Amino acid sequence: MGKFIVIEGIDRSGKSTLARNIAIDLQNRGKSVFLTHEPTSYFDSGLDILSKLKREDYMILLAMFIRDRIEHNKYILKSMTEYDFVICDRYSLSSLAYQGVFLKEHFKDQDQFYKWIENVLSISHIESDLTIFIDFNGKSFRQGNGEKRELEIFEENEYLKNVYNIYTEAIKRGIFFNQGRIIGGNGSKEEMLNEAIKEILQIFHIQ
Numbered sequence: 076m077g078k079f080i081v082i083e084g085i086d087r088s089g090k091s092t093l094a095r096n097i098a099i100d101l102q103n104r105g106k107s108v109f110l111t112h113e114p115t116s117y118f119d120s121g122l123d124i125l126s127k128l129k130r131e132d133y134m135i136l137l138a139m140f141i142r143d144r145i146e147h148n149k150y151i152l153k154s155m156t157e158y159d160f161v162i163c164d165r166y167s168l169s170s171l172a173y174q175g176v177f178l179k180e181h182f183k184d185q186d187q188f189y190k191w192i193e194n195v196l197s198i199s200h201i202e203s204d205l206t207i208f209i210d211f212n213g214k215s216f217r218q219g220n221g222e223k224r225e226l227e228i229f230e231e232n233e234y235l236k237n238v239y240n241i242y243t244e245a246i247k248r249g250i251f252f253n254q255g256r257i258i259g260g261n262g263s264k265e266e267m268l269n270e271a272i273k274e275i276l277q278i279f280h281i282q
């Protein structure tokens with residue numbers, strides 16, 4: 076059975092690049108890799124719902140992301156029998172953090188919120204063999220292609236700041252994060268890949 080690796084982080088954390096680079100690196104080591112992502116390309120059958128709905132339509136979005144995941148799980152499980160690794164760019168923790176920003180407001184007690192959302196999302200969750208969280212808080216400098224870019228996305232986006240906070244709180248609680256690893260999000264693409272690969276080689280006993 077192939078190993079299931081999930082990559083998580085806020086928008087612009089470098090998640091998709093890291094997922095792709097890990098896939099290439101593992102392939103160069105002779106491993107077969109199936110790279111996939113959520114939302115899937117079947118998410119809304121081309122209706123472009125993500126750009127039409129608002130974040131505040133969190134209940135519809137939650138249901139749609141769960142439905143998408145249930146279908147996606149069939150491909151993930153099948154691919155795990157065919158490949159050494161299945162790498163998924165976003166999974167359950169994304170729904171927890173992104174939809175959680177609004178759902179959380181309905182709970183007086185934070186513990187209850189985390190328990191509730193974990194239960195709801197467990198229905199469509201496949202336990203990963205490794206989840207990597209890119210700890211990028213949007214405030215820092217990022218070295219990219221030799222040029223320094225300042226990404227102050229929190230100042231333009233209060234929402235992402237809340238998403239980040241829920242990610243880190245869920246991770247602290249160990250929700251959907253067993254065998255979890257946190258990768259520094261402020262390094263170069265190469266540094267992030269090296270950090271991730273080091274963990275992967277160790278966890279999966281690859282020479």
Ligand code: TYD
Pocket residue numbers: 086091113114140165166169170171173174
């Ligand atoms: P993504 O494809 O990662 O972003 P991009 O289009 O920049 O490559 O995801 C699209 C958006 O969907 C992103 O803002 C995160 C959001 N999202 C949720 O809100 N809940 C979820 O469960 C998932 C999987 C994504």
